[in-house]
Amino acid sequence: MPYNEKKSQKRIFVYLSETAQFARTKGTFFVDIVRETGERIRYYRKKRQMTIDQLAAAICKSKSCVSKYENGQIAIDLATLYDVAAALEVRVTQLLYLPPDRTPGLPGGAVPAFFSGLDRFYCYYYDGRSNSIVRSVGDILEETEPGSFHVHMYMNVDDYGHYHLCENLYDGRLTHFDTLSLLVLQNQHMEMDLYQVGIPSPYMNGSVKWGLAFGISSRPLMPTSTKILFAKSPQKETPEFEKSLRLSKEDIRLMKLYNMLTIL
Numbered sequence: 001m002p003y004n005e006k007k008s009q010k011r012i013f014v015y016l017s018e019t020a021q022f023a024r025t026k027g028t029f030f031v032d033i034v035r036e037t038g039e040r041i042r043y044y045r046k047k048r049q050m051t052i053d054q055l056a057a058a059i060c061k062s063k064s065c066v067s068k069y070e071n072g073q074i075a076i077d078l079a080t081l082y083d084v085a086a087a088l089e090v091r092v093t094q095l096l097y098l099p100p101d102r103t104p105g106l107p108g109g110a111v112p113a114f115f116s117g118l119d120r121f122y123c124y125y126y127d128g129r130s131n132s133i134v135r136s137v138g139d140i141l142e143e144t145e146p147g148s149f150h151v152h153m154y155m156n157v158d159d160y161g162h163y164h165l166c167e168n169l170y171d172g173r174l175t176h177f178d179t180l181s182l183l184v185l186q187n188q189h190m191e192m193d194l195y196q197v198g199i200p201s202p203y204m205n206g207s208v209k210w211g212l213a214f215g216i217s218s219r220p221l222m223p224t225s226t227k228i229l230f231a232k233s234p235q236k237e238t239p240e241f242e243k244s245l246r247l248s249k250e251d252i253r254l255m256k257l258y259n260m261l262t263i264l
Contacts, residue, residue: 005090005199036071036097036164037081042070043165044088044095052127089237097164112176113145114200115140118232123153125228126245129219133245135165138183140174148175153185153195160234169196176202183211192216197228200263207232212263225261227251 017050045055056066059080069084076084085092115121123136135157141150151174156167172185172195181202187193199211213228227247235241254262 009165013175033073033097035097035113038070038072039086039162041076041084042096044090045070047238048088050088055084060245061082066251072076076228083202093130094169094189111149112181113205114199114202114230115174115176115181122231122234123228124231124235125213125226126242128246134241135160136166136175144173151183153183153184163243168193169225172224187216190216190218193218198263199230208235210263212261227263243248 038102045052052063052066052070054228055246056063059066060083061080069076069080081095082092087097087225090103111118119140121138121140123138125134126132127134134155136153136155137157138151138153141152143149151172153169153170153172154163154166154168155163155170157163159165168186168190170185171188175184176261179201181199182193183197183199185195185197187195193216195213197211197213199209202209209230211228211230212225214223214225217224218220227245229235229245251261254264
């Protein structure tokens with residue numbers, strides 16, 4: 001086995017050990033982690049339009065064994081996890097459960113009104129390539145330094161009840177300034193994608209807040225920028241809501257005026 005692959009497997013083993021320890025110390029049963037991993041395997045298998053039989057053949061396991069992996073009935077070993085990731089054409093880390101480790105009692109006075117007391121937010125933007133709304137969920141975790149918080153963001157989710165089953169996982173920081181909150185996130189599966197969102201006037205409270213996002217698209221590979229809506233709770237996706245996510249005449253007017261896409 002090549003040295004780099006051994007080193008990578010060692011890191012994954014350490015990650016799994018730390019995750020198991022997290023589960024024990026936080027009172028979460030390890031079986032929950034096994035089930036979460038199984039759900040991720042099922043999610044990416046179906047996304048690849050692959051049957052259980054096909055996955056079983058690809059990793060040299062029985063159909064019943066793969067079914068037990070997906071249902072969380074048995075834990076998957078590290079070598080098989082690599083085989084599954086290769087068969088599904090995803091990174092091993094995409095199959096791992098990353099538990100949110102929130103620190104209780106975040107200092108409400110240190111954050112703007114919109115984010116005060118908030119430990120989860122919902123994001124929406126409109127994707128013209130697929131003519132559909134893209135939904136994301138962000139978990140605000142521990143405060144890393146005054147006014148700056150660790151954030152996990154799950155992009156392109158289908159089910160809010162299982163939002164960790166997403167197309168892209170981002171990890172980064174939400175930092176608050178006087179007139180702007182800045183969200184800077186790293187795509188955990190595509191190194192070049194550093195996702196950044198500027199949210200103006202966060203000290204003005206409300207149920208929703210507009211921001212401007214910049215990132216790297218993989219379909220096709222290109223830099224993109226879009227307006228994005230932040231909400232404190234899931235929004236009802238009506239035709240009017242979808243229309244608000246599209247570029248409006250006012251957005252285009254400002255774009256022509258400033259020769260740039262802006263959110264005021």
